[in-house]
Amino acid sequence: MTGAGGPAVRASDLTVRFRSVTALSRVSISVQPGEFLALAGPNGSGKTTFVRAALGLVVPSEGSVTLHGVPVGEMALDARARTVAWMPQEESVGDNVPLREYVLYGRYPHARRFTPASEQDRLVADRVLDDLGFRDRKDVGVQELSGGERQRLHLGRVLAQQTPILLLDEPTSHLDMGYQLEMLERVRRLAHTSGVAVVAALHDLNLAARYADRIVVLHRGHVVAEGPSSSVLSPALLRDVWGVVADLKRDPQSGLPYLIPRLPTVDPVASEVARGLRIHVVGGGGSAAPILRALAAEGHRVSLGAVALFDTDSEVAVELGIPTATEIPFVPLGEEVRARNRLLMAESEIVVVAPFDVGPGNLGVLDDLLALPETKSVFLVGPSALAPRDFAAGAGTVRLTNLATRSRRVEDDRELLRAIASPPAAHG
């Protein structure tokens, strides 16, 4: 079904410019036969342009796209149409032709000129229609189908083309949940069992992670991330590329990642002032978790200090992909960890002290905080009563009280965000 070895699709340093706009910039992607590659990226990131370039509908400004080693632009149209099939994002169905005729359109590159559809063509079309659940409706007109049914029919036209390469542009955009899964399941099966190389532009990252073998993330025409579906997605990537905050979870059944995205939720004026600060959070025992999320959501570059591995806070830090000074669990914080914590504090513009419980094991961290230069901006988060947090027989309370005198006090993470956003003159 495929050429002798080598990738089915290979883009090398592909650059596409439309007048002054650069839609793709030095993009290199290759897809193997039998591989399902998902193209992800926000609107206007270049997914569709990539697909169109791989089809030969867009001519590269620089670089090249080859299909089984042959440059797309050098392939004859019919040979190309027997190699690669395309399902566009929006396809007009045209006139009200019967479904059977519509799927037969996909047989065009296989048909001899000026001859009616062959027995073989009809067999292929029938099989495709049966398979897609149109068995009893082959003579129905396409305009009688719902949007989702039309999208499945478009897949039918593409499948009837019987090409070793499929390019699908948002193949699930009009489908309801069940059919989305069914469509992608079908496409994956095609890749894995028939050796078809599939490139699908997908908006839904969770679907991409679930079905694709590999994900390439495009952003403003550049490849910004690429890798196996299980590892390429991260909250930092979502923040940088889509501008959303996302919690990354793992599907307990498959172990595959899935994302729960949301918009950053703070008033935009404040965040405009305060975006992108380096902030170090000292926490432990889960006290820093909401603060870390809130700060990361605001686009700050956050780090976490002096917490134990597998502590809730450090789990959140891993999830958010932020640098952390960690110690192995259930031992006092060692000098090495404290040194790293000091380094992270020194490198940051703001230090935030989460309302963690103080015990003999982490008193040293408070000492390090007290040793910070006066110029360093420190925020102490939590209720004003400090004694209840002390599990170190008064030593903690002393240090926290001292710390409180040189810090700005805020009640919780919301107030913290507001305080960071407001000008330092309000300090007091």
Added chain:
Amino acid sequence: MAVGGSAAAVAVPLRSRRRWLALALLAGGAVLLAVTPAVGPVPIPIAAVFAILAHGPGNVGSASVCGGASVSASQCRIWAEIVWQARLPAMFLALSAGAILGLSGAALQGVFRNPLADPYLLGLSTGAAMGAALLFVFNVGTSNAALLLPAFAFLGGLIPGIVIFAVGRTARRSAETLVLTGVALGALFSSLLATFLLYNPLGDIQVSFWLLGGMSDATWLRDALLVGVALAVGGTIALLGRELNLLQLGEDVAQSVGVPVQRVTLLLVLLTTVGTAAAVAFTGVIGFVGLVSPHIVRRVVGPDYRKVVPLAGLVGAGFLLLAWDLAQTALPPLVLPVGIPTSFVGAPFFLYLLYRRRSASGAAA
């Protein structure tokens, strides 16, 4: 019988209704063919026409050919002359020109994905007529023009052909843009055409013939030529039916399944220009045949261009023949330009299509 027919149409809606429509069209066509040689400013009994046709084009020896004692030999000779030298050539001219206009309309509607496309509305016909009329400015009379006439018509038709090719490809989203461009071109060429005709140094030109069409200049030679063009152009366009079908999915999709879109589009516009130019050179400008015919055909056989193109040719032929008969009989003894009845039917139909589109897109939005 009629009652039984309509009951069946209700019971088995679409297929049966289509069958009845097809039968009605066929029967109408047959009647039209039989009646046409009898129709004209000089009334000839239909029985006499059949007798003259049965006798053949040879010399009419006696009145018995015209089948009756009431007809003198000289009368019969004149009738035979009229039938063989005027009415039959006019009939074949109307059939072949109508066929060309009908299938050109189908091709243009398909290639531009535009239900309002038509050789007249897109300015092709008027451009061709202007090209032909240029000959008269150079003192080449109608009778001397011969094959120069279609050649010049083709050159004239190339101008709107090139423009609509360019506009149709870039402004495909808006059907109205293309048609408005055509109408503007048509107005421009119309004014040039009228100027050329009025300048008319030899004074032997019928202005109304060129502006609104007619079959009065028919000869067997011209018929042979136009039938040849109709078969060649129509045959080629019909062979591109599959490509026309795929173009309905959009140029990009068509190209992705292997249709050489650029070449096919260019070829189709060129073929319609050639066909329209040949028809206009011999019949003048006739509107709306190309608009109406494909829509009638779609009602009967559905949207498949492999059927729509050849059948639009047939329906176009019948439509123009009917219009020609009406033009000769509506206001006797006047023979109206044939473009009058076609516009009388076609213009309201155009408005209907336009407003149906409007309300359809309004509902979608």
